[in-house]
Amino acid sequence: MTDSFSKPTNSVARSMLKTADIFEAIILKVSAVCCWSSALLIAVIILNVTMRYGFNNGLILFEEIQWHLYAIGIMFGLSYAEITNSQVRVDVVASMLKPKTVLKWEIFGxxxxxxxxxxxxxxxxxxxxxxxxxxxESSSSPLGMPFRWAIKAAIPASFILLAMAVLARMFRNIITITQKET
Structure with a gap:
């Protein structure tokens, strides 16, 4: 069976593959930036723990920054996991099915x-x-973060990227299913 990475002969398949490539390139660029949220999260946690237990002076601001950095990593990590096929799935069932059947189930899902x-x-x-x-809207804590809308904006932004990732995966699956075996 051929895969979607070989050159499709159909013009519709070629445009689907080009769209999938563009979507995945965008997701990889955004993910390259968002992956630093994990490193920042670790630094903020260490700083917060040091402040709280070393100097008896924990700040609500650091706790809220932790939540925001964690949200960025998880929300934007969904689309990266989809295009790299690193998401959690039930491979036990998929291993009993034919490869094209698995692709059809992915499209259905x-x-x-x-x-x-x-x-x-x-x-x-x-x-x-x-x-x-x-x-x-801002934090209800006196020393909390302002601009609560900024972190809430991660919801639509990350789900737009997730839609692009799922669409790219679906395009590749459709191309793989419809290509003739060589």
Whole structure:
């Protein structure tokens, strides 16, 4: 069976492959930036622990920064995991199926489960972020972080990237299924 990385002969398949390549390149660039949130998270945790237990002076600001950095890593890491095929899945079942059947199930799952979920989250998250911005929402703690809308904006941004990743994967699966075996 051929894979989607060989040159497709169909013009539709070529455009699908080009779109998948563009989406994956964008996701890899965003992921390269967001991966530093983990290093920053470790530094902030060490600093917070040192401040709290070494100097008896923990700051709410550091705790909130930890939550935000963790959210960035997880939310944007979803799309990276999808395009690198490093997400958690049930390989026990997939190992008993034919490769093309696995690809068909992935397409089915994307169309009937993942995309509707992404749509619902995106549909609701834009108002969520806009309301937070219009209200000037900030932390309820006196020394907490302002601009709560900024971290809430990670929700639609990360789910747009996830939609791109799932679409890229689906395009590659469709190309693989429809190509003739050589």
């Amino acid at each position: 994307a169309v009937f489960f993942i995309f509707p979920t992404i749509f619902v989250i995106l549909f609701n998250s834009f108002d969520y972020v806009a309301n937070s911005y219009m209200l000037g």
